[in-house]
Amino acid sequence: MSAQTLPRTRPASPATRWSRRAAGALAFAALIELAARTGLADREVLPPATEIVARAAALLFDPAFGAHALTSLLAWTIGLCLATALAVPLGLLLGSVPVIDAATRSVVEFLRPIPSVALIPLVALVIGTGLQHRITLVVYASLWPILYNTMYGLRGVDPLAKESLRAYGFGPLSVLLRVSLPSSAPFIATGVRLAAGVALILTVSTEIVAGRGEGIGVFIFFAGIAVPARMTDILAGVFWVGLFGVVVNALLVAAERRAFRWHHAQLGGRA
Template identity: 95%
Template sequence: MVAVPLGLLLGSVPIIDAATRSVVEFLRPIPSVALIPLVALLIGTGLQHRVALVVYASLWPILYNTMYGLRGVDPLAKESLRAYGFGPPAVLLRVSLPSAAPFIATGVRLAAGVALILTVSTEIVAGRGEGIGVFIFFAGIAVPARMADILAGVFWVGMFGVLVNALLVAAERRAFRWHHAQRGEPG
């Protein structure tokens, strides 16, 4: 994905961060759902449409968590490596990235929820293709509306979201036991 390298670049090179900040701050608050018609006009509806919107929407939580994680890196650890002759790339790979990794993982978990929301929303708005959003859409426009089917679709979307979040939390706890222990949380 593009969000982590971009977050590493913006979070570790202040000049690039300053040069791109206004563009990033302009794009970030645009609701991804509002872009559904624009993206449909530009690339059509279908899988490419959904993928483009999901990638765009998922970029922000990962990007900002990467940048936030880099800001919290212990300056003494970075200076120690520099004192031993390590250059900026080595400091980034040996200290900054491992230190920011738990924050990046949190960004991935948030992005998974955003991706699910946008996928279902895109399917509902487009009313085309296959997916739970299309199922919910057609249940809602049926005459009479099939409330039980709508609720079942919403329930399964919620259950899928809970499952994905639980799997990502478990992977995060396993990969970053040291981070949870340091914060006094059960690992």
Template identity: 55%
Template sequence: MRGLRGRRDLLLGALGVLLAFGVCEAVSRAGIVRRSYLPPASEVLGRALELAGDGTFLAGVGATLHAWALGLGLACAIAVPLGLLLGSVPVVDAAVRAIVEFLRPLPSVALIPLVSLLLGSGTETEVALVTYASVWPILFNTVYGLGETDPLAKDTLRAFGFGRLSVLLRVELPGTAPFIAAGIRISAAVALILAVATEILAGFGEGLGIFIAQAGLATDGTRDVLAGVVWAGTLGLLVNGALVWGERRLFPWTPAHRGSGVRR
């Protein structure tokens, strides 16, 4: 049953985390790695919990999440309509394919100097870079999802006199929605990575990345750096879990989610 399998997966995940925690703790306590390079996992976790009561730190985390949400939202607003257009109109797809393939491999972090020059050292730069990096998974998942739409359903609607827009709204968009959701889930992780990385590399504003960057400059800041990393990983885990839960509730008929259903 779904509940039994979910509890089993949760238990295995918890065991994996405990194993990694124990290995890091043992390696540091045994002196295999100097504590200045790898503090005990218990100290790192304690520091991460301590930061939960630090208002300044939480304000920085809020700033990072704000940039993440804005960038991801803008990416969805750009990528979904553009993907539907490219997937529905072959002429447009052929016309812009070379531009898309040229821009897609460009690493977002390499654009930090240019975007900072154009937009200044503020939230606008971070949001722009997050948006740029997050567009691609959503865009290509949307195009791929359109290609996987049932052709019989589309032909049936056309046979009954439905126009191109009606076919898109009644068949293609609902059929593509699970692919779009998967793209958003991938982009959510990419967006969080870019939000933190941009703050670290650019060194401006406030945020979780700024905390990590400043801790890295301190004489004995390894513990704070790792505590910040724990926070970043926890945020990513929570975001991914929330999006997976949403996908299962919205699209229970998809093959990936049917596999976690009741077995008879």
């Protein structure tokens, strides 16, 4: 008796995925609201979700908070762009030249596990606590996901395609630009998307530790050291950081799907 073929599950539509995510977010907000309203949680520590959202909406019209948000956005953007500009060529070099990869592997493996947050005091002593401080740490933290995804993508390039181009007289650089780079581009894009989240974490963390200047992290820091602590302001700031991360990730995923439809088709349409 022949085995039955199981029907292939179709991937959920974008509308279905977003509705599920929205339902999960609403359920989480309702849980916070219930805990605060019923006394399961101290309202001074965990205000109701409606108060947090109301305060977050009010911050949209606060010029001071707008200045904080723009400063954080600037540090995040510059840091992520610099990390991409450095990591992609470096990843292509290490992934294409085994001798250089072998010579630098010990240094890379030594630097990669160092927590970026642990470098905040050192970088502050060396270059100060201004915008350059945040950008430096964002670049360092964001470099690794892009670098390793670039190298991983190069390992998956079809060797037959490269040999075919070499057979027609193309040199190593032409093979890299015509075959290796386009084939590894989806992996590079995934690395940039992962690095975007890391860059956001480092931007806000550095601002909180520095506790001076402008930035959403500075806003959260001063709300936390107030007496009593302004928990609604803290969580409203966290709300905007989280929402920004969700929006950026969604935009990057949409850009990946649009630019690399062939890649997602090979993966079966998974996100």
